[in-house]
Amino acid sequence: MKLLITGGAGFIGSNLVRMALSAGHQVLNVDALTYAGNLASLSDIESASNYQFAHVDITDAAAIDATVADYQPDAIMHLAAESHVDRSIDGPDQFIQTNVIGTFNLLQSSLKHYRSLEGDAKDRFRFLHVSTDEVYGSLGEEGLFSETTPYDPHSPYSASKASSDHLARAWQDTYGLPVIVTNCSNNYGPYQFPEKLIPVVILKCLRGEPIPVYGKGENIRDWLYVEDHCRALLTVIEKGTPGETYNIGGNNEQRNIDLVHLLCQLMDELAPRGESNEKETDSPLATSHSQLITFVTDRPGHDLRYAIDASKIKDELGWEPSEDFESGFRKTVQWYLDNQSWWQDILSGEYKLERLGQN
Numbered sequence: 001m002k003l004l005i006t007g008g009a010g011f012i013g014s015n016l017v018r019m020a021l022s023a024g025h026q027v028l029n030v031d032a033l034t035y036a037g038n039l040a041s042l043s044d045i046e047s048a049s050n051y052q053f054a055h056v057d058i059t060d061a062a063a064i065d066a067t068v069a070d071y072q073p074d075a076i077m078h079l080a081a082e083s084h085v086d087r088s089i090d091g092p093d094q095f096i097q098t099n100v101i102g103t104f105n106l107l108q109s110s111l112k113h114y115r116s117l118e119g120d121a122k123d124r125f126r127f128l129h130v131s132t133d134e135v136y137g138s139l140g141e142e143g144l145f146s147e148t149t150p151y152d153p154h155s156p157y158s159a160s161k162a163s164s165d166h167l168a169r170a171w172q173d174t175y176g177l178p179v180i181v182t183n184c185s186n187n188y189g190p191y192q193f194p195e196k197l198i199p200v201v202i203l204k205c206l207r208g209e210p211i212p213v214y215g216k217g218e219n220i221r222d223w224l225y226v227e228d229h230c231r232a233l234l235t236v237i238e239k240g241t242p243g244e245t246y247n248i249g250g251n252n253e254q255r256n257i258d259l260v261h262l263l264c265q266l267m268d269e270l271a272p273r274g275e276s277n278e279k280e281t282d283s284p285l286a287t288s289h290s291q292l293i294t295f296v297t298d299r300p301g302h303d304l305r306y307a308i309d310a311s312k313i314k315d316e317l318g319w320e321p322s323e324d325f326e327s328g329f330r331k332t333v334q335w336y337l338d339n340q341s342w343w344q345d346i347l348s349g350e351y352k353l354e355r356l357g358q359n
């Protein structure tokens with residue numbers, strides 16, 4: 001397929017572009033290269049004959065129109081977004097611009113393109129809108145989000161994503177654009193910008209700096225390995241039914257504090273604290289990265305628990321996650337240890353591993 005992927009220089013997008021190319025698809029990566037977009041994440045595939053990059057901002061309606069019309073995609077996979085909840089608390093404007101207006105622009109351009117197609121090309125065309133489980137709000141101790149859970153977003157980020165989900169579905173219902181929406185849980189894995197929990201913990205461990213845990217660390221998230229997610233997205237684009245929503249989860253619920261302890265244990269094993277960091281004591285704790293854990297003021301409006309029922313995508317499309325709790329996190333820690341130049345280049349820019357979004 002000729003795929004147009006927005007946000008392909010971001011965390012999930014770069015993993016998706018790589019997987020789509022190796023599956024034999026042709027890819028045009030459309031990305032504005034914001035602080036979160038990094039072409040270094042694609043350096044291994046940038047000269048592949050089936051890959052092109054377009055430096056386009058989806059808030060620019062004319063530019064996105066021209067890009068879609070020129071490329072004539074078989075399918076559009078829309079991932080470009082402002083994606084960090086803490087940043088949405090400090091500066092919601094850009095979240096409305098990109099996530100709401102940008103999605104609207106892309107839907108309009110896609111519809112124009114769809115209406116110009118005929119026959120098989122028209123039957124095959126898909127618009128995949130990639131969204132989050134955060135649109136469903138917060139769960140108590142029991143229960144799971146399903147595709148029919150009512151929307152109840154709480155942060156500017158999740159509210160902007162919820163808006164864009166509604167727009168995408170409305171373009172299917174009103175104009176007949178073949179739209180599929182996916183809502184997934186927290187992703188982790190290679191190439192994640194070091195402002196998100198898992199890279200923050202790994203990099204704080206490496207620097208011997210306090211590891212900030214919000215509140216008491218009791219918030220629960222489901223964790224999905226990014227390559228499992230990308231495989232799900234390619235499955236949906238190939239086999240999914242227009243008009244449907246698919247929830248994608250990792251069957252991997254963790255309390256934040258337990259996850260941070262697991263990452264510290266993996267760091268103890270894979271990158272033990274240096275002799276110079278050790279205190280003069282016999283306690284094994286003295287050299288454990290867990291010592292660095294520091295509880296900080298909670299995030300405003302912090303949802304307690306997200307958990308996904310991913311049985312629909314399993315039953316209807318045959319997808320399920322392949323990484324489990326231990327294997328995915330181990331791979332991820334090892335990746336950050338093996339690819340220090342990738343994140344050091346980011347940390348030498350404007351972003352300094354500082355906390356955002358305290359209201």
Ligand code: NAD
Nearest residue numbers: 007009010011012032033034036037057058080081132187
């Ligand atoms: P990311 O922040 O790492 O990457 C976003 C990409 O979009 C960047 O390359 C950025 O340059 C690009 N972008 C931002 N604004 C743009 C604009 N106006 N025009 C064009 N490009 C623009 O995000 P991610 O973590 O890879 O998330 C990708 C998608 O998946 C998002 O839609 C996000 O809401 C969704 N999602 C992410 C997670 C997660 O855990 N990371 C979970 C659920 C859903």
